[in-house]
Amino acid sequence: MGNKNLDFLFRPASIAVVGASAVPGKISSIILESLKNSGYGGKVFLVNPGYESIGKERCYPSIASIGEEVDLALYAIPAAGVAESLREAAGRVKGAVIIGGGFGEAGEQGRAFEKEIKDIVRKEGVRVVGPNCMGVYDTVSRLDTFFVPAERVKRPSRGGLSIISQSGSFAVTVMDELAAEGIGVARVVSYGNRVDVNESDCLDFLAADEHTKAVAVYMESVDEGRRFVESASRCSAVKPVMAVKVGRHDAGVLAARSHTGAIAGRYEIYRAAFRKAGVIELEGYEDFMDACKAYGTQEASGGNRVMIITDGGGMGVSIADACSKTGLEVPPLSADLADDLRSVFPPYFSVSNPMDLTGSATDALYAEALEKTMGGEGYDMAIVAALWGPPGLSDGLPALIAEKAGLYGKPVIICSPGGEFSREKTRLFRAGNLPVFSTPESAARAASALAGGAKKVKANG
Amino acid sequence: MDTSQMERIVKEAVSLGRTTLVEPEAKEILRLSTVQVPRFFIAKDVVGAFEAAERIGYPIVLKLVSPDIIHKSEVRGVSLGIMNKRELEQMWSEMILCVADEMPTALIEGFLIEEMVPVGAEVIIGAIKDPQFGPVVMFGTGGAAVELMKDVSFRLAPLTREEAFEMMGEVKGFPLLTGYRGGAVKDLGAIADAIMKMAEIIEKVDGLKEIEINPLIVYEKGAVAVDARAILG
Structure with a gap:
């Protein structure tokens, strides 16, 4: 169980695109385009009884006519035809991704189609992702089954973050944003109506996946609650796992006759499940993006003590407030550290936490402050809010901060609010693999997510 | 934890077609699990209530026992700090009248006479x-x-x-x-x-x-x- 049986999805040696079409703009032709762009190296077979060939590629009337076993079949045909085709393909394919909708989410007829698919999964042992999903975007096996054109939705580069999403559009939007932020991903899977493969299957695979350094989960509901807790616990024991659960205001399904039953809405139980499994709870879309950006470039911190370094006093205090709100600590400098810093800083600097380097800030002073505070035992991570006003700051600052950040193995988060000039500089931080946030609140949320990952991994390690 | 006796309480209630346990049954489950509960007796009539109160010793608490009433205080089905027999008789009558008024169809199984525990x-x-x-x-x-x-x-x-x-x-x-x-x-x-x-x-x-x-x-x-x-x- 686990790792091996999702290889058809994450490491397919061959793919059949069922419903391949020569008509531009059709879902199947976008998928073919995505597959081509992703640089997938395995065999790709086109299947459609309506064509002899598409472009220069041969087109097969059925999966059976291919004449060899196929790892993954991608279904881009209307719901009514999927069951028959899948039944015929059973024994010749290891697994399928059913892209199209019109199943359980679409009335009685759709539910009947979905039930047929479930029966085939049970009887024939073929594994199915979807229906009503995007499938997989995988930078490790260079696989992309998403039916959104690359010119509209950018694909992220290779990285260590993997994403499991019940919603296809959520996965797509997050990918697009991460691509724009220069944050890479390992594997993204959208599993839709989950007639077979569910979030626990994916967590089992990703727990053992050496290319995945952290996992982010978007869920609307859970398939097998207790199994999810077990799978997420195993995964969070070896790498950070974070999750957002949406649709929080569903009424409790219990006969709410005790106070407990009345209070125990669905979300409270999900939260308890996340706690039990060591999953970092994310509050919503912003929180999800901030955590993804943080884990896309940084590792979990050793604890929750934050050092704030800035050249704007007000911004420093704002970040400190945002940190306390999320449960992070902003401890004062130790007497020794303060003495040490006073010996190198001008007397009018505010040597405390937050540390204000004022308008006299220079690249070197930032480097000094970061080195001295991160070098000791007093702090687990730093939020650096370099406001670009001081003339002493140059384009070399981001690279210098990145260099110092690398010395101590502690996360460094950049908070860089501001207008045109500041926004233009964010690319310099990104080049140094530092996550950039435009508000104190988002920087604090990111720091909180990194602190949340530490405890569990450590406690189990 | 030995759950066989607890399950017997549940089964008996189910066999009577009930969907809830009444307070003394729920408390019996707690007592069996070693969670401490106040000393209590169930009385079917006022004479039984007097006897139970004597055995526990005043002050006592009087509560309605009904599978139809989940939140007793909403029908004034709880009376705390009853100091003597005269008060008990009075509270008993008031409670019966109030329930008859508020929930005339509720099935009354009896009354709980319970030790009055200190504030905490x-x-x-x-x-x-x-x-x-x-x-x-x-x-x-x-x-x-x-x-x-x-x-x-x-x-x-x-x-x-x-x-x-x-x-x-x-x-x-x-x-x-x-x-x-x-x-x-x-x-x-x-x-x-x-x-x-x-x-x-x-x-x-x-x-x-x-x-x-x-x-x-x-x-x-x-x-x-x-x-x-x-x-x-």
Whole structure:
């Protein structure tokens, strides 16, 4: 169980695109385009009884006519035809991704189609992702089954973050944003109506996946609650796992006759499940993006003590407030550290936490402050809010901060609010693999997510 | 924990077509699990009530026992601090009249005559079987206003004693148990024990869907479940 049986999805040696079409703009032709762009190296077979060939590629009337076993079949045909085709393909394919909708989410007829698919999964042992999903975007096996054109939705580069999403559009939007932020991903899977493969299957695979350094989960509901807790616990024991659960205001399904039953809405139980499994709870879309950006470039911190370094006093205090709100600590400098810093800083600097380097800030002073505070035992991570006003700051600052950040193995988060000039500089931080946030609140949320990952991994390690 | 006797209570209620346990049944389950409950007797008539009150000793508490009434105080089905036989007789008559007025169709199984326990800090402990995640336990403060305040925390069962303590620490009202404004520090160990027992009950007793202690009165030493309810299913 686990790792091996999702290889058809994450490491397919061959793919059949069922419903391949020569008509531009059709879902199947976008998928073919995505597959081509992703640089997938395995065999790709086109299947459609309506064509002899598409472009220069041969087109097969059925999966059976291919004449060899196929790892993954991608279904881009209307719901009514999927069951028959899948039944015929059973024994010749290891697994399928059913892209199209019109199943359980679409009335009685759709539910009947979905039930047929479930029966085939049970009887024939073929594994199915979807229906009503995007499938997989995988930078490790260079696989992309998403039916959104690359010119509209950018694909992220290779990285260590993997994403499991019940919603296809959520996965797509997050990918697009991460691509724009220069944050890479390992594997993204959208599993839709989950007639077979569910979030626990994916967590089992990703727990053992050496290319995945952290996992982010978007869920609307859970398939097998207790199994999810077990799978997420195993995964969070070896790498950070974070999750957002949406649709929080569903009424409790219990006969709410005790106070407990009345209070125990669905979300409270999900939260308890996340706690039990060591999953970092994310509050919503912003929180999800901030955590993804943080884990896309940084590792979990050793604890929750934050050092704030800035050249704007007000911004420093704002970040400190945002940190306390999320449960992070902003401890004062130790007497020794303060003495040490006073010996190198001008007397009018505010040597405390937050540390204000004022308008006299220079690249070197930032480097000094970061080195001295991160070098000791007093702090687990730093939020650096370099406001670009001081003339002493140059384009070399981001690279210098990145260099110092690398010395101590502690996360460094950049908070860089501001207008045109500041926004233009964010690319310099990104080049140094530092996550950039435009508000104190988002920087604090990111720091909180990194602190949340530490405890569990450590406690189990 | 031996659940066979607890399951017998549940089965008997189910065989009578009931969907809830009445308070003395829920308390019997708690008592069997070693959660402390006040001494009590059930009286079918006023003479029986006098006898029970004599055996317990005044002051006593008088409560309605009805499978149709889940929140007794809403029909004035609870009378605290009854000092003597004359007061008991008076409260008995008033309670019968009030119920006849408010819920004329409610089946009255009898009356609970119970030891009046001293004042202490009040907490709620509940446990439910969630259709997705299975047994879950809740801890909270706020007494009767708990649904309004929602100052509660949840854990999946089974849970460790450490998790039970974490649950207490997570609610805003926690300082009320640890000496807020000069109050005495309450027996947190007794609360943790009750949380663990409730988690075990919901996990192990078949046919029980929800069980709740509200309130558990907590002292410097020990804690007593003065009211309890349970939903079957």
